Amino acid sequence: MKKVLIVDDVAENRYILEKVLGGHQMEVMSAQNGQAALDKAYANPPDLIISDILMPVMDGYTLCKIWKSDDHLKNIPFIFYTATYTDPKDETFAKNLGADLFIIKPQEPNVIIETIKEIIEKDHVVQSAQYQPLGSEMEFFRQYNEILFRKLEKKVLDLELLNRRLNQEIEKHKQTEEKLFKLSQSIEESPVAFVLMDVNGNLEYVNPQFFRISGYAPRNMIGLNVKSLQPTGSQTDDFQEAWESVGADNIWRGEMQIKKQDGECFWAYLTLLPLKNPEGRVNSMMMIMEDTSEKRQLEAQLIQSQKLEGIGQLAGGVAHDFNNILTAIIGYAQLVYLNMQNDDTNRGHIKHILDYSEKAATITKSLLAFSRKQTTNLSCFNVNDLISDFQKLLLRLMPENIEIQTQFTSQKLSVLVDQVQLEQVIMNLATNARDAMPDGGLIIIATNMTEIDQEFIKSNGYGRTGSYAQITMADMGRGMNRQTLDKIFEPFFTTKEPGKGTGLGMTIVYNIVSRHNGFITVESEPGKGTRVRILLPIVQAAEDVNGSKTEEYIEQGGARTILVAEDDSGIRDLITTILTERGYEVIGVADGVEAVKQFSENREKVSLVMLDGIMPKKNGREAYREIRAMKPDVKVIFMSGYLENMLDFDHLMEREIHFLQKPVLPLDILKKIQELLGPGKN
Secondary structure: OOEEEEEOOOHHHHHHHHHHHHOOOOEEEEEOOHHHHHHHHHHOOOOEEEEOOOOOOOOHHHHHHHHHHOOOOOOOOEEEEEOOOOOHHHHHHHHHOOOOEEEEOOOOHHHHHHHHHHHHOOOOOOOOOOOOOOOOHHHHHHHHHHHHHHHHHHHHHHHHHHHHHHHHHHHHHHHHHHHHHHHHHHHHHOOOEEEEEEOOOEEEEEOHHHHHHHOOOHHHOOOOEHHHHOOOOOOOOHHHHHHHHHHOOOOEEEEEEEEOOOOOEEEEEEEEEEEEOOOOOEEEEEEEEEEOHHHHHHHHHHHHHHHHHHHHHHHHHHHHHHHHHHHHHHHHHHHHHHOOOOOOOOHHHHHHHHHHHHHHHHHHHHHHHHHOOOOOOOEEEEHHHHHHHHHHHHHHHOOOOEEEEEEOOOOOOEEEEOHHHHHHHHHHHHHHHHHOOOOOEEEEEEEEEEEEOHHHHHHHOOOOOEEEEEEEEEOOOOOOOHHHHOOOOOOOOOOOOOOOOOOOHHHHHHHHHHHOOOEEEEEEOOOOOEEEEEEEEEOOOOOOOOOOOOOOOOOOOOOOEEEEEOOOHHHHHHHHHHHHHOOOEEEEEOOHHHHHHHHHHHOOOEEEEEEEOOOOOOOHHHHHHHHHHHOOOOEEEEEEOOOHHHHOHHHOOOOOEEEEEOOOOHHHHHHHHHHHHOOOOO
8 A cells, every 4th residue: 555645734635635545545644844744754754745835834845855855755756736836937946856746736636646646656756857956055045035036926916916806895895884774774764664574474574664554563573473464354364375476486466454453454565575595595585565545545535536426427417407397397387377367276286386396496406516516606594494494305315213303493593505505414414314323213403593702712723703503413323433523524434334425425514514604513422422513604684585486577578589599499488488478579599500690690689699508519608609709799698407607607707698597487587688688668
């Protein structure tokens, strides 16, 4: 068995060679420097030596020089195996010292074994053909120092390069630290929640925004499993699909409900991302959570608003058509009424037709008010009378197990209000009271006069000094808690089941009361019912609105010509009848184009033009502009089943424009014409 001496100051290098050579039936000795190698060689000469060059105590060059100068060792083959001295001049110097081979690290084990076997199998040392003894010690040290200087110079350059690289790495490290700090700050201050968890869903980190939106305290979060955030009683594992997707190295996005610390739930949009370890395996997950509750609420409000807009357009169209029908009913009924003898037994029946038709007209006004903002028509009413008259309609809206009681003050409560709008307020409040008592109960509507003074304003935080009519509506229903009370005037907020409320009832009430310079308060407790108080300013010197105008006297119109443009033949015939009975001449047309044509042909004799707002071919506004261009001082009355402000007359701005809203009474038509043209000559 051949003996090999390995000389290397690095233990790992010695170990590798020991294993390689030992596995090929060789006896291996090791030394960590040149001096230790000489000591072992003298005591137990090897068959071959493999030495590194750069070593402490005694380097490889010095070892080789001594080795080849020693009579006992010089015939033992000497191999240099180095990774440091790799210059051709290093190899030449080594062979001049007597080295048999100069091998540069690293080499494959089989190459090393074959080389060693080849040298050992020879009986004598076969030195390199380039071997030229150095001669004097002076020459050895000259070449030796030259190599060391070259190595030192290279080391300096290597160190400078290494230093530059180190500085670059330090700079990169600083930049990375700055980026990490900015990233950390961004996550800490982010308006969305960040959650870091392991592959089992155990939370390892959450940022402050998560605490803010979830209500959890920091001490309760770390170690908590993400599945604990699922709503209690959930029938499905909402996280399962997300878990499987992220576990398969995919990004998952979706919306689900998250449970807060107090058990309340909110909707959140989640993004789950897989995080990998250096080996490329998913070992943790990042969850980005954005609270979408407000977004969902806004979307629901938008959908509700769009639905209401569609309903409003439908309601407006229905009201417009119904107003045309009512115009004919009321008109012909009033014509009959005016032509009847006072003692005619049917006169009372016709009066009932007129009264109920006017009620129907009020309903169409409500529909138009719902479909679009309406013009506020203020009149002076006694609150007691207004509620008393409207109570009949309220009773028809109530089931048999709901009773309405009124408790009116004996004082006269005169207020300046829009009748339709105030009735809308009462209807909305009564409907809410009805819905709060599904098993039946009592609704009380009470009125009284009250004063608001500085002390009241100071105590309640609202009001203006003066006398007010107070309307109080109380029910015996379920009542509301403080959280619900704080939201009742918010648009689209409702406590009713989906599909059973718009969430606009109390918003409309609040807006109407505010427009009338009034105030509204709501008191309620769960199980104790609700009490709503409305305060409307008292007007002192106003006269209350009186009833029907069927008895007013209208003078004869005289031989004056009126152009009537109305696409509904029944209404056109009605107006023609009304006017001709009062002595007017009438030119009737069915559309705007014919109206312009007839006016052009009869402009000298036409004293007044009546235009329906909406007609085929050319609408009322378009026809008016052309007629006005022909005769600037022409007097015009517009008629429409829509509200005045819905026809956008603000763009016309002429004083001569007057408006009659359908359904319109014959007497109102005649009165308006007489107002514009003056009394006629019989």
